[in-house]
Amino acid sequence: MSLSKFRILVVDDDVDLVKTLRTRLEFEGYETSAAYEGVRAVEAAHKQKPHLILLDLRMPAGTGQSVLKTLRSHPDTEKIPIIIITAMDDPRLEIETKAAGAEEFFRKPYSIEILLEKIRFHLPQKP
Amino acid sequence: MTKNNLSQSILDCLGAGIIAIDKETKVCFVNSFAEKILGWPHEELIHQPISLLLKDQMLDKATLFFKKNGESFSVEYFRTPLLEGTKNHGSVLVFFDVTERKTLEQQKDEFISNLSHELRSPLTIIKGAIWNLKDGVMGKLTDKQTKLVETTSRHIDNLSRLIENVLEVSRLQSGKATIHRRRVNLLHLIEEVVSDYHLIAKEKYIQLREELPKELPSAYVDGDAVTQVLHNLLNNALRFARKKIWITAQPSLVKGFLQVGVLDDGLGIAKEDQGRLFNKFEQLQRPSGAAGYKGTGLGLSICKEIVAHHQGKIWVESELGEGAQFYFTLPQYDPVTDLRFALRQTMDEASRSGTPLALAVIALDNFRSVKGGKGQELETILHGIEDEVKKSSLRKKDLLFRYTLKDFVMILPQTPAEGAATIATRVEQLIQERLVTELHLVQKPLLRVGIVSYPNDATSVDRLLEVALERIKKGEGEMV
Numbered sequence: 309m310s311l312s313k314f315r316i317l318v319v320d321d322d323v324d325l326v327k328t329l330r331t332r333l334e335f336e337g338y339e340t341s342a343a344y345e346g347v348r349a350v351e352a353a354h355k356q357k358p359h360l361i362l363l364d365l366r367m368p369a370g371t372g373q374s375v376l377k378t379l380r381s382h383p384d385t386e387k388i389p390i391i392i393i394t395a396m397d398d399p400r401l402e403i404e405t406k407a408a409g410a411e412e413f414f415r416k417p418y419s420i421e422i423l424l425e426k427i428r429f430h431l432p433q434k435p
Numbered sequence: 436m437t438k439n440n441l442s443q444s445i446l447d448c449l450g451a452g453i454i455a456i457d458k459e460t461k462v463c464f465v466n467s468f469a470e471k472i473l474g475w476p477h478e479e480l481i482h483q484p485i486s487l488l489l490k491d492q493m494l495d496k497a498t499l500f501f502k503k504n505g506e507s508f509s510v511e512y513f514r515t516p517l518l519e520g521t522k523n524h525g526s527v528l529v530f531f532d533v534t535e536r537k538t539l540e541q542q543k544d545e546f547i548s549n550l551s552h553e554l555r556s557p558l559t560i561i562k563g564a565i566w567n568l569k570d571g572v573m574g575k576l577t578d579k580q581t582k583l584v585e586t587t588s589r590h591i592d593n594l595s596r597l598i599e600n601v602l603e604v605s606r607l608q609s610g611k612a613t614i615h616r617r618r619v620n621l622l623h624l625i626e627e628v629v630s631d632y633h634l635i636a637k638e639k640y641i642q643l644r645e646e647l648p649k650e651l652p653s654a655y656v657d658g659d660a661v662t663q664v665l666h667n668l669l670n671n672a673l674r675f676a677r678k679k680i681w682i683t684a685q686p687s688l689v690k691g692f693l694q695v696g697v698l699d700d701g702l703g704i705a706k707e708d709q710g711r712l713f714n715k716f717e718q719l720q721r722p723s724g725a726a727g728y729k730g731t732g733l734g735l736s737i738c739k740e741i742v743a744h745h746q747g748k749i750w751v752e753s754e755l756g757e758g759a760q761f762y763f764t765l766p767q768y769d770p771v772t773d774l775r776f777a778l779r780q781t782m783d784e785a786s787r788s789g790t791p792l793a794l795a796v797i798a799l800d801n802f803r804s805v806k807g808g809k810g811q812e813l814e815t816i817l818h819g820i821e822d823e824v825k826k827s828s829l830r831k832k833d834l835l836f837r838y839t840l841k842d843f844v845m846i847l848p849q850t851p852a853e854g855a856a857t858i859a860t861r862v863e864q865l866i867q868e869r870l871v872t873e874l875h876l877v878q879k880p881l882l883r884v885g886i887v888s889y890p891n892d893a894t895s896v897d898r899l900l901e902v903a904l905e906r907i908k909k910g911e912g913e914m915v
Binding site for chain 2: 418
């Protein structure tokens, strides 16, 4: 089984963060794509059918919460594992996003090792 | 100026609102300041009920006052009885408009929350990039490059910790941090935390010793928060100790509290420095050459805040050159206080949501003879039943309490309306079965149940429990 066939969509409005994260994910053998705002993230999810999505919360044109809700309510995207990564402080966010269907919740700055572990855990058996 | 005129002038000059109300809570006096900020002229407010200013709020719980024009403002006030000799005529309210302060507090909280976002985001990128370098994502590094990257990485971790600590302190101080208290076995908690440090201590040739009693009453604390206090103190001790660190725990001299100590044989702290040790960003002189781990100057102030949230105390005993002994106290678990507190909370919740609440109190009539020489086993079984019921039939928000009071074992499930009886029956069955099968009792346990409901039977915790006990005694509750 080749890892390179797993596709991960990275959604964050910070271009540099996306770049660093994609570099790492590609090094680990994943195929990656990016979206920098909420609306584009939903489009990308439908078009590219990624195996997993890393999703920021605070973004222009559609917050992460609304992206999560939209993806979870459509049969084509409802099953894609979503990992939230946010710098926001509010302790309620974790409960809210998990209740809305997110698989994991990471607060920035996260540990890349744990993030990679969780990605592996939530990816399907085969790409 | 007559005495009366003088009193009136003084009241009017005060920069605080004063309203007196009679026994029917009708306004009988208003000073000029109150008139001015409320927008109500004296003559219109007199004889009006105080509820005019409070709308739907309770008199002693109101946080807003309403002006004549319908606008409201944040208020803080205290109420004292209006006495003439021993005769009570009503009460006096002295109040302040605290809108500005509340707004500032809110702005500060928002600022900190935004700041945390703005600090964490770039830090994440720096961290990610450094990790990419370190892990060879960008190609293999030379030894010199690796060293540089590792130093950078260490300092980024320090910066992360500083940011998290600043946020933690401001959360604790603003009252935003929530402390979830539970019954905690402090000895287990200490052992678990200390076990993380054995390896580091060994590397530094420091002997880490736990001087713990075999048994200690349970504490009533937020386990995560106390873990953090211990981590902070142990981290400090590791930085300053020469050869030894001791951890102690014992009942405090203050009744109802437990005392934990983290002691080291380091340089010690001069008397004149001890006072400011727990202030924010205070760092006393570090031992020279102690590079590497550098404190954030916030560890002890976080400890102080956490301990204060538990109504405990933290202090240091030290002489220069003689090591430092840090002690803190935490409340002991008291089932009755816990029960009252939790009941009060659920009752408040029920009252807010307008749903009634049912309470089943189960008493084990022949507790003493059943207990006999099997106290420990009985405890274990009852704990087991508690866990089982909690896991299965209770909804998430329902509660189950158990405490031993003289001869009673009381079990108090809470659930809206009729559910209490069902749960009570289930718990009774469990007790019967398990006590008989596991304790091989010759004597059958005699159980009685008293079911009460809030707010129908009573509206206060004490009264509710009293009614339940009365029902048990009267034998209204069914004998099993």
